[in-house]
Amino acid sequence: MKIFRYLLIGLNILVVGAGIWIVSRYVGDAGVKTLLYWTILAFVLLGLGNYIYFRKRFIDFSDDICGCTDEILHGNSMKHAYNQETLTSKMVMELEKVEDIFAAQLYESKKEKQELQGMISEMTHQIKTPISNIQMYCEMFSEPDISQEQAKQFVKVIQQQLVKLEFLLNILVKSSRLETAMINLSVEYGRVIDTLAIAVNNVMQKAEHKNVGISVMCRSSIRVCHDTKWTAEAIENILDNAIKYTPEGGKVEIAVETGEMYTEIKIKDTGRGIEAAHINDIFKRFYREKAVSKTEGLGLGLYLARNIITLQGGYISVHSTQGKGSSFSLCLPNRVHG
Numbered sequence: 001m002k003i004f005r006y007l008l009i010g011l012n013i014l015v016v017g018a019g020i021w022i023v024s025r026y027v028g029d030a031g032v033k034t035l036l037y038w039t040i041l042a043f044v045l046l047g048l049g050n051y052i053y054f055r056k057r058f059i060d061f062s063d064d065i066c067g068c069t070d071e072i073l074h075g076n077s078m079k080h081a082y083n084q085e086t087l088t089s090k091m092v093m094e095l096e097k098v099e100d101i102f103a104a105q106l107y108e109s110k111k112e113k114q115e116l117q118g119m120i121s122e123m124t125h126q127i128k129t130p131i132s133n134i135q136m137y138c139e140m141f142s143e144p145d146i147s148q149e150q151a152k153q154f155v156k157v158i159q160q161q162l163v164k165l166e167f168l169l170n171i172l173v174k175s176s177r178l179e180t181a182m183i184n185l186s187v188e189y190g191r192v193i194d195t196l197a198i199a200v201n202n203v204m205q206k207a208e209h210k211n212v213g214i215s216v217m218c219r220s221s222i223r224v225c226h227d228t229k230w231t232a233e234a235i236e237n238i239l240d241n242a243i244k245y246t247p248e249g250g251k252v253e254i255a256v257e258t259g260e261m262y263t264e265i266k267i268k269d270t271g272r273g274i275e276a277a278h279i280n281d282i283f284k285r286f287y288r289e290k291a292v293s294k295t296e297g298l299g300l301g302l303y304l305a306r307n308i309i310t311l312q313g314g315y316i317s318v319h320s321t322q323g324k325g326s327s328f329s330l331c332l333p334n335r336v337h338g
Contacts, residue, residue: 069095127168130161137161185227185311192222192256192263199235200254203243211248214239218256224263224332226312231332234308237301238267238328246271246325262314262331273322282318305330 137154140146146154196216207214242252250270257264274282283306306316313333320326 130165198232213251234305242269265330268327274320
């Protein structure tokens with residue numbers, strides 16, 4: 001900007017000098033020459049006056065914007081400037097809009113950080129418990145006078161604690177994926193039945209332990225463009241929730257239907273259901289209903305499932321009746337949109 005300003009001033013001086021030179025060389029009449037000199041001088045003074053005036057206006061405008069920016073950064077409202085029909089007031093309004101956006105983002109960032117810190121603290125506490133129990137029962141094995149029946153009981157307890165520890169570590173892995181954006185999709189056409197098989201096999205032991213039946217209705221010919229690994233992860237998370245909140249002897253039904261635009265994977269359970277007021281909250285990160293706060297989990301499964309399906313151009317919907325169960329619909333597009 002300084003170079004441009006100096007060039008402009010130099011050009012003006014050159015033009016004035018050229019004008020004076022032309023007048024002195026080619027105009028012979030003294031009166032006309034004097035008039036032209038005064039005219040050139042008037043233009044020079046007018047240009048100089050315009051430069052000084054607009055420079056002062058620009059400096060005042062810059063000072064106003066810097067002052068308003070400083071006030072906004074210190075949390076002071078500048079709403080009194082809105083009533084002035086000036087460029088400064090328009091700039092202030094835009095600055096406050098930007099400030100509001102950044103303030104909202106900062107609030108969300110702090111909230112997520114607090115939630116993450118709370119989750120880490122909770123997980124640290126929960127992980128210490130099974131590790132301590134395993135250490136204690138391993139030490140009890142070293143005692144020479146324990147009976148075979150006691151040894152079996154110790155093994156059973158250790159296995160239970162290992163299952164709990166595995167669950168907590170899986171939750172930690174999932175949260176790590178969310179924090180580091182490790183959901184890298186490899187989308188290709190594949191059989192839905194194969195994806196379902198992966199998800200069902202991963203939860204089958206838990207279902208059998210709780211005596212919850214799982215049935216699958218899916219034609220082997222149904223194919224859809226999706227990432228098999230991550231889609232199986234999303235389905236597994238929903239199945240895991242369905243088994244967790246379904247009482248013993250209940251059932252989970254999986255049915256796949258192909259529509260005109262989407263292929264729907266419907267997962268229906270006979271569990272406790274979800275309160276209507278919380279239907280829109282269950283996919284939020286770390287969200288857990290108060291009624292199930294004592295059940296193992298950190299509220300990441302459904303959040304991760306929705307992200308996986310959304311990244312593939314699909315969506316998840318849910319219908320639920322308290323006391324009668326829930327029905328989740330995972331819809332994947334039949335065609336890939338560029």
